[in-house]
Amino acid sequence: MFSDLSNIPTPCYLLDEGLLRKNLALIKSVKERAGVDIILAFKGFSLWRAFPIVREYINGAAASGAYEAKLATDELKTFAHTYSAAFQEHDFNEVLENSSHVTFNSLNQLQRFTPSVKAFSRKISIGLRVNPEFSEVETELYNPCAPGTRLGIVADQLGDMLPHDVEGLHFHTLCESGSTDLVKTLEAFESRFGKYLGQLKWVNMGGGHLMTRKGYDIELLIDTLIAFKQRWPNLEVILEPGSAFAWETGALVSQVVDLVENKGIKTAILNISFTAHMPDCLEMPYKPKIRNAHHEPVAGKPTYRMGGNSCLAGDFMGFWSFDQELKIGDQVIFEDMIHYTLVKSTMFNGVYHPSIGIWREDKGFEILKSFTYQDYKNRMS
Secondary structure, three states, X not given: OOOOOOOOOOOEEEEEHHHHHHHHHHHHHHHHHHOOEEOEEOOXXXXXXXXXXXXXXXXXXXXXXXXXXXXXXXXXXXXXXXXXXXXXXXXXXXXXXXXEEEEEOOHHHHHHHHHHHHHOOOOOEEEEEEOOOOOOOOOHHHOOOXXXXXXXXXXXXXXXXXXXXXXEEEOOOOOOEOXXXXXXXXXXXXXXXXXXHOOOOEEXXXXXXXXXXXXXXXXXXXXXXXXXXXXXXXXEEEEOOOHHHHOOOEEEEEEEEEEEEEOOEEEEEEOOOHHHHOHHXXXXXXXXXXXXOXXXXXXXXXXXXXXXXXXXXXXXXXXXXXXXXXXXXXXXXXXXXXXXXXXXXXXXXXXXXXEEEEEEOOOEEEEEEOOOHHHHHHHOO
């Protein structure tokens, strides 16, 4: 892992190729040992300049619409498994051109778009997203099975037989979850939808399988998948994690640009923004780790909130303690800022967007993308 970041320009998202390869090797091992297909969900990691590395281990993509499906064929060199909460007429043909599987969120969408799928020049497998009505995700914002959810079809909306053209079912109930959560989800899924599984060719178990996290029970995951395949030998099993691919593979390198104090609270104002560049910290919410800082305040040590550089009043988090007083110009390195953070970052408030770089053991640091005023302006043109 990169250790000396003193020469890294800030702000910068920095991916470590070695750590990415470590995750990819583990994911490939699970795929092969369990006899399932594991594909990359672009909603969690779509840094396409790293796709040549990904292709060495995994060749499959999960897309959420026309743009991501096009990215799959352009840069990952594979057709996508594409699901959308609501496909639209104007770009559905582009979805078909870049997809091997298309999954619909409702029976209305299935009825509306199936004729287009069947008329397409190439065979595309049709699926339905279902809701097992079970999830252990505690944060409501990330719970796809919350009461009244718009995501997926519940069992009582289906009859004794699935619509004729449906070849697969897709469920997604996890969010950075463990394998025990998948075990419980499968119990609910098979209880509610088991009568349809003999009619199908595939089941997509969605994302949220955080198999690269330390402490994740890999053996339970593999045993669970093998047992499911033994119960349903007619089914291809697909998993589409996002976070697991890029988990703990890089950092967001920032710099202190000012130090302010109000009512005894010291804030280090950085050249990045939580709301623009680390939105999940405020949405989940969660407190990220800072390299060489104490995650919780320590009595007697210099303690600071971290403040973003946007005008949003709530663009801050705190508190962390440091062994020495911070100074203007010091680097502050936020760990694990590649999955989701990159794809959700914005140019809100016109704040300077971090560059994107990669650290390679054999070549060192390389800038993949730098952002300019023109990038900001073009978003509004």
